[in-house]
Amino acid sequence: MLKKNKYFVVGIILIISLVIIAVATSGTNNSTSKWKNFGLSYQKVYNDVDKNKVIAKLDGEAITKQEFDGTKVFLTALYDREPSSQEVMEKVLNEKVILIEAKKRNLYPDRAETLEYMTRIRNDKEEAINEGIEIDEESAKSWEETLEGQGLTEEEYWKSEDTIKGYQAALATARVRSKLVQEWGFSGKEMSTPAGAAKFEEKLNNMIDEQKNKLKLEYIEPIISN
Numbered sequence: 001m002l003k004k005n006k007y008f009v010v011g012i013i014l015i016i017s018l019v020i021i022a023v024a025t026s027g028t029n030n031s032t033s034k035w036k037n038f039g040l041s042y043q044k045v046y047n048d049v050d051k052n053k054v055i056a057k058l059d060g061e062a063i064t065k066q067e068f069d070g071t072k073v074f075l076t077a078l079y080d081r082e083p084s085s086q087e088v089m090e091k092v093l094n095e096k097v098i099l100i101e102a103k104k105r106n107l108y109p110d111r112a113e114t115l116e117y118m119t120r121i122r123n124d125k126e127e128a129i130n131e132g133i134e135i136d137e138e139s140a141k142s143w144e145e146t147l148e149g150q151g152l153t154e155e156e157y158w159k160s161e162d163t164i165k166g167y168q169a170a171l172a173t174a175r176v177r178s179k180l181v182q183e184w185g186f187s188g189k190e191m192s193t194p195a196g197a198a199k200f201e202e203k204l205n206n207m208i209d210e211q212k213n214k215l216k217l218e219y220i221e222p223i224i225s226n
Contacts, residue, residue: 034077035142039149041073046150046162055221056089058096058212065221066162067092095173097211102172107179114168121167122158180204 045051051066071091075083102108109117147157157163181191184203190196 035145036149038073038077039146039151041076041149042070042146043150045069045073046160053221055219057216057218057220058093059100059215061096061100063092063096067096071095093212093217094205094208095169097208097215098173098176099169100215101211102176105176105179107175108172109168109175111164111168114164114171117171118158118164118167177204180207 045066048065048069051064051069053065054062055065055068056063068088072083072088075088075091099108147154150157152160180203181200184200186196186200191200
């Protein structure tokens with residue numbers, strides 16, 4: 001069973017908040033085409049026959065073409081421009097460091113835990129709707145258009161192996177962040193403030209940079225081209 005404590009909740013909120021902020025900052029006036037194109041871009045990544053090709057390794061952990069290409073899609077939306085290969089790889093490596101840390105600390109979820117986590121998120125969403133909590137029209141529309149762009153129904157999205165892998169990584173990341181919040185002595189009250197959250201992010205980024213300098217990075221494919 002998943003342990004639900006205040007540190008776990010803080011980690012989940014942080015991950016969700018970062019995604020929401022990133023997506024929000026990528027807004028344009030033509031939101032319909034933006035979200036559908038966003039979904040189409042991910043569809044190309046997921047349908048790529050070479051998506052599981054290993055392009056690099058960090059501390060022996062594989063980095064696949066799908067991870068690189070998916071991150072590129074995300075950063076393109078975030079920056080409202082196509083990022084350089086170096087920018088994409090930097091983001092991939094930062095995320096991989098956290099996942100490696102999760103495995104070292106035995107915090108990486110197995111499939112059953114991931115599916116339980118996904119079910120809880122889905123149920124929370126449906127419960128909110130059933131209780132009459134209004135879902136922002138633009139948010140609902142963007143979700144529908146993203147799925148349309150990917151060529152998926154909502155049910156297909158939740159059952160997709162790519163979706164499961166994504167939530168598995170998100171849960172692992174949330175667990176590590178929650179653990180670090182606790183170890184570094186950040187209170188829930190402090191983390192709820194912009195200054196406290198920024199202080200934590202700075203400390204986390206420093207930790208990630210230190211780990212990247214220690215871990216062995218091996219490129220298998222020449223992806224750094226710009």
